[in-house]
Amino acid sequence: MELLQYALDNASLLLSRTIEHIALVGVAVGIATLTGVPIGIAITKNERVAQNVLYLASIIVTIPSIALFGIMIPVLSLIGHGIGYVPAVIAVLLYSQLPIIRNTYTAINNVNPALREAARGIGMSPNQRLRLVEIPLAVPIIMAGVRTAVVLNIGVMAIAAYIGAGGLGTFISRGISQSDSRQLIVGAIAVSLLAIIVDYALLYLQKRLTPKGMSRQAATP
Amino acid sequence: MIRLESLTKVFDTPKGAVVAADHIDMEVPEGEICILLGPSGCGKTTTLKMINRIVKPTSGKVFINGEDTTGLDTQTLRRNIGYVIQQIGLFPNMTIEENITIVPKLLGWDKAKYKARAREMMAMIALEPDAFLKRFPSELSGGQQQRIGVARALAADPPVMLMDEPFGAIDPINRAVIQDEFLKMQQELNKTIMFVSHDIDEAIKMGDRVAVFREGKLVQYSTPDDLLAAPKNAFVESFLGEDRALKRLNLVKVREIVTDEIGTVTPSDTLETALAKIDDYGYQNAILMINERKQPAGIISRSLARTTKGYCRDHFQAVPAVVDLDDDLRKAASLMFAHDQTWLPCVDKAGTVCGQITQRAMTSHLGARYRARQGDDRKPSAAIKE
Numbered sequence: 001m002e003l004l005q006y007a008l009d010n011a012s013l014l015l016s017r018t019i020e021h022i023a024l025v026g027v028a029v030g031i032a033t034l035t036g037v038p039i040g041i042a043i044t045k046n047e048r049v050a051q052n053v054l055y056l057a058s059i060i061v062t063i064p065s066i067a068l069f070g071i072m073i074p075v076l077s078l079i080g081h082g083i084g085y086v087p088a089v090i091a092v093l094l095y096s097q098l099p100i101i102r103n104t105y106t107a108i109n110n111v112n113p114a115l116r117e118a119a120r121g122i123g124m125s126p127n128q129r130l131r132l133v134e135i136p137l138a139v140p141i142i143m144a145g146v147r148t149a150v151v152l153n154i155g156v157m158a159i160a161a162y163i164g165a166g167g168l169g170t171f172i173s174r175g176i177s178q179s180d181s182r183q184l185i186v187g188a189i190a191v192s193l194l195a196i197i198v199d200y201a202l203l204y205l206q207k208r209l210t211p212k213g214m215s216r217q218a219a220t221p
Numbered sequence: 222m223i224r225l226e227s228l229t230k231v232f233d234t235p236k237g238a239v240v241a242a243d244h245i246d247m248e249v250p251e252g253e254i255c256i257l258l259g260p261s262g263c264g265k266t267t268t269l270k271m272i273n274r275i276v277k278p279t280s281g282k283v284f285i286n287g288e289d290t291t292g293l294d295t296q297t298l299r300r301n302i303g304y305v306i307q308q309i310g311l312f313p314n315m316t317i318e319e320n321i322t323i324v325p326k327l328l329g330w331d332k333a334k335y336k337a338r339a340r341e342m343m344a345m346i347a348l349e350p351d352a353f354l355k356r357f358p359s360e361l362s363g364g365q366q367q368r369i370g371v372a373r374a375l376a377a378d379p380p381v382m383l384m385d386e387p388f389g390a391i392d393p394i395n396r397a398v399i400q401d402e403f404l405k406m407q408q409e410l411n412k413t414i415m416f417v418s419h420d421i422d423e424a425i426k427m428g429d430r431v432a433v434f435r436e437g438k439l440v441q442y443s444t445p446d447d448l449l450a451a452p453k454n455a456f457v458e459s460f461l462g463e464d465r466a467l468k469r470l471n472l473v474k475v476r477e478i479v480t481d482e483i484g485t486v487t488p489s490d491t492l493e494t495a496l497a498k499i500d501d502y503g504y505q506n507a508i509l510m511i512n513e514r515k516q517p518a519g520i521i522s523r524s525l526a527r528t529t530k531g532y533c534r535d536h537f538q539a540v541p542a543v544v545d546l547d548d549d550l551r552k553a554a555s556l557m558f559a560h561d562q563t564w565l566p567c568v569d570k571a572g573t574v575c576g577q578i579t580q581r582a583m584t585s586h587l588g589a590r591y592r593a594r595q596g597d598d599r600k601p602s603a604a605i606k607e
Contacts, residue, residue, distance in 0.1 A: 114309070118306060120275060122374075124323075125296055132323075214357075214359065
């Protein structure tokens with residue numbers, strides 16, 4: 001009851017922090033999609049490059065977020081953005097690369113070889129094959145990667161409150177520093193709920209983007 | 222017309238160079254179906270795929286309608302060659318209409334033209350346009366999908382078609398149907414077709430010519446009848462199978478060996494006349510009775526004619542079976558076996574009796590080529606001819 005009361009009393013703050021959180025993750029994963037999908041497609045041309053890129057992306061994910069923020073503070077201080085919005089977005093952008101690149105790479109690589117041969121055989125150029133066949137078929141799996149990235153990074157973004165990026169993490173960080181369990185718990189629940197709701201919203205989007213003829217085999221990992 | 226000149230493919234593998242196709246020289250005349258036949262790994266598929274450069278030739282040339290394709294841009298070349306593969310390869314994200322019209326679109330046809338073409342193609346493969354054009358490949362059966370696959374390959378009306386075991390993944394009953402449909406289409410379309418198969422029966426049924434491959438080499442290239450009658454060597458012989466003489470039954474029509482001499486009686490003849498005719502013609506057990514329109518009406522058996530008196534019209538038995546002049550010998554043989562007959566009356570399109578076919582005539586016709594060949598065995602150089 002006490003928690004609910006707190007949440008209601010701070011409803012407007014909760015709402016603005018949620019929007020802030022969504023905006024941070026949205027911008028970061030949005031940019032990550034714009035970079036990750038082309039990278040994922042590009043590395044299908046060369047097995048060795050692909051292994052190295054995926055390896056690098058995996059290493060980035062293993063860096064603890066706190067450490068990553070710590071590394072970025074001195075570097076980004078040079079352009080006056082040591083803390084706040086910019087390092088938070090960069091961190092999430094980096095973490096998002098692995099699921100997006102890996103899913104794109106896997107999806108394009110796993111396009112049925114018969115379809116690939118049919119596409120070549122009827123005279124599509126490499127670009128036409130990508131645009132008309134390979135990417136449409138890869139969309140469900142690429143979208144699954146984007147979903148993974150978003151859900152993963154809603155959690156990571158909560159920690160970014162420590163470097164002043166805002167978002168729902170501020171409730172948690174204040175709750176800890178002020179020994180206020182209400183703020184802590186409300187923040188934690190809000191982050192979890194947000195992750196679940198966004199995941200479902202993206203699942204819906206994924207189904208909408210899946211080409212009609214193959215909805216039966218839509219990937220829902 | 223497709224002509225291959227010294228077409229060669231060498232694959233570099235970890236175990237060294239493998240020659241998949243070794244200086245293949247052959248020509249498929251315009252409007253004919255050429256079947257590339259052989260066991261797996263014999264180079265038939267590699268040869269086919271070098272024509273549209275799915276496999277890049279190591280050396281040699283491909284001519285289409287007399288034009289050397291070496292200088293052509295790969296995409297242009299492929300858009301002018303129909304391509305059908307065993308796995309069908311319809312794009313699941315596109316409707317049937319989009320699948321069929323993809324090549325015309327790539328070639329820059331305008332919308333009205335390619336839409337009309339899609340309907341035309343559906344009519345050709347006997348699928349209802351309104352019911353199917355807006356559907357997706359996953360909603361169709363395998364046989365329907367491969368019909369669409371063929372329609373897609375034909376949509377831009379290419380002069381030549383390459384088909385890589387196109388009906389291999391379809392169940393036997395549907396396969397026979399789709400083969401017949403395809404042959405019927407081909408009679409009108411007159412495409413020059415290269416067709417890979419590992420099924421000897423399919424090769425004989427579909428091919429105007431058959432090219433047998435072994436270990437990257439073209440071993441024999443001849444008409445199906447020549448192939449079965451005169452296999453060039455032990456490999457071809459064993460590949461065709463011990464029953465190859467029987468396979469030729471499919472290729473020979475009744476009209477080729479029918480004898481127009483047939484003794485008949487009419488219903489108003491007496492049994493005495495019938496017996497005399499049976500003896501005259503040297504028939505062993507029966508004679509055919511025909512009606513006034515010269516259609517088969519019954520059989521008068523010898524034993525009955527000898528022991529009974531009266532008119533034929535009162536003492537005939539039903540005709541066990543008749544064959545049409547356009548039936549193949551396989552059907553004739555099957556009917557003979559089924560009805561325990563050594564001869565069958567033959568009728569023309571109007572149903573009029575025009576002769577008979579005997580077991581003797583069939584075996585003699587089928588055996589003629591083998592006997593000729595055995596005679597040649599003593600001078601082996603003469604045995605190798607197309």
